[in-house]
Amino acid sequence: MALNEQIDRPTRWDAAFGSTMSDSDFALLMNRPEIKELDAADFPKAAPLEGLVRYDMKVNRYSAGEIVVREGDYGNSAFLILEGELLIARSPGIPEEQLGRVSEGKKGFLPRLMSLIGNGSIPEKRDTDRYQSNGRDQGDAGARGAFLQDVPAIIQGQDIVKLPEGTFFGELAALGRVPRSVSIFAEEPAIVMEIRWQGLRDIMKVDREWRNKINELYRSTALDSYLRQLPILSRLSEEAFSELASQCLFETYGGFDWHVSFNKSRADEPIIAKEGDYPDGLLVVRAGFARLSRKYGSGVKTLTYLGAGDMFGIEELSSSWRGLQEDEFKLKHSLSALGYVDVIRIPLGALERHIFPNMSKEELEEFTIADEQPLSEAAVMEWALDKRYMNGTQTMVIDLDKCMRCDDCVRACAALHDGNPRFRREGPVYDRKMVANACMHCKDPVCMIGCPTGAIHRSMDTGSVIINDDTCIGCATCANSCPYDNIVMVPIRGENGAAVMDTSEGGGQPIIKATKCDLCAGSAGGPACVKACPHDALSRIDFRDFNA
């Protein structure tokens, strides 16, 4: 019988955020007023302040022209400027080709050949030596080392915002699980503290002042960055924009951790706006999803769902502005939060003063809600929203009319993933389509919320949700959080095929790791499951295309 390999059970801080954190950097951070004001006694033993600073923070030294964060990248960390200043080129922005974006590497021929030969009959085989090498750097590596070639030329003609020493930024992407909204770079050398979002979350849990400050910053940054992206506000002068922005309200409905109640089959749907109420402003969804519905018979009928960028109430408000409102001036539909939703409310007065007068009749007429579908056709929307499938960007949908149940997709997946498939060919069925148990790479990946090490994260390049096997400690928080049961915990095996155990007394417990679909990251040609289906039955789709 093969002997079990034994390793220390992985813990949160086996891998520090910054491998280069020196004692002087540690002292530098501990002496910052932002850190000094924290009371170390308030922090729990499991996550002490010193540990958070040493393992969840790092000090980055940027050279002139170096990019700190890049627009469109998915970031898992926030920043505090310790020395120097950074710049944001807000409008028209830095050209894409100058941002130094590098695509993620693909697997070479030899590793692919080895995966073919090496899989054998032992699934989830790992080289355990790599788990023992601590100090891996996990920062925002995607942007590090990328330099702007000609900073003065880039600055010229740009709407530049300067971020002075002491500015905190990046919290929007880190906490909201959304892409970075702007690119930030150093004009002159600067020193910046970077904190991974798990550490930020822990500090916010303990310290009320940090919590309030970050939340307020989150709201104001989100409001400003988002309003600038709205097409209906694009023609406003800077003065009018500032006035309108000051009147807008940033509202949040539902919690970041909406999956907790959903997993307990108690899906709350807080009402954002109610059918029949007076519309006091235009609602724009900034993040998350909301159900658009109206009373129908003795129940409520779902018409559609709204996602980021969608507007609510514009039809009523614009027809009122045009003097077309024949009946009472009230909302025709209800809007409720499907999980967590950020909404920006633009008051009616601001619309009448700054937006409607600048719009042509044709533009105003564009704002109409889609026609209602018959009940039988609308049923799929009710089903999908009840199951929160609108979250999926790469949902695995199997057309059962074509599926031969041959499991070629499962075998293809296993062939590329340590001999163990990363999905199950089963799941809820609607009509002839099955939503299989495969990671959907959600727009709002709630699985990331509780991860203590940041092992589950978004790929900076593609935005897909992936797990870093090296830093996963097997706590199963992500698997328990996933509302769709798409993350599976598996015991790993050593080179000899025997289960890897921890070094605890009594023979130890198996070391487990979280596994899920990674869209075959590193393999050419996209997910193997799609490529492997001989019958064109399997597809990975954004939920908006579900009925296509």
Added chain:
Amino acid sequence: MKNFFIRLCVPSLLSLIVFLAVYFWQSYATLSLGSPREITGWSLVCVIVFLMLFNLRKKLQAFNLGIVKIWFALHVAFGILAVAFFLLHTGSIWPQGLYEQLLALAFWIVSLSGIVGVYITVTFPRRLTDTGFEIIYEKIPEEIYNLKNEAEKAVTDCAKDSGEQTLVDHYNQTLVWFFRRPRFYWSILFGGQANKAWVNRHFEPVERYLSNVEITYLESLKQLAERKCLVDEHYARQDIMKKWLLAHVPLSLFVVVMSVWHVTLIYAYAL
């Protein structure tokens, strides 16, 4: 189905062009006293090798060798092309000589199993979807075991609640046969309704001997039997969907091996 035939269009056109090219080539060879059999023979070998590559492609998932659905469409179209080349090569359905007849028999069985496979591909998934129920093949034994347990619990509870043995006896004498394992395999495959007819035939007669309490249990037993019918349908169809390849693939390999020997013999003695 429509989608499947649309996917076949381009490969079919391609195979038609290949066939016409080979046909005119071998016709020219006949007129110029060349060796037309050699042309059609090697064409057939090439197509057979290409058909075998499909299985290899499915195994090489780590390499980007094209989408399998395109390979599959090409496999079907070139399968038909192989039949056309075979007829062109032999000049008849049944060649002369024992070894050639054995080779032809294997070839026709492989071709027939391929046609059956296409029929299964086009019709069976839809039939399964129409059941409104989905189960993984490997989980069917567990499902049948659970249904049988539930059925036995229902008759036991019935006996306890009613104090009567009628339903227990009927279950032990008749119904247990149905719940024990998958039934009506061939009837289901040929689109029959024998399983549903059997359930109706063996549930209705007992009703007149049961009290109201027992009838409630009979109803729940019938619901279990109806679910068992669906499980049986999945078992029969999924079983064939998986197993037809067990005939098609090994026999294909057999055809390749025999063809190699056939070519060797031809070059050793006939040319």
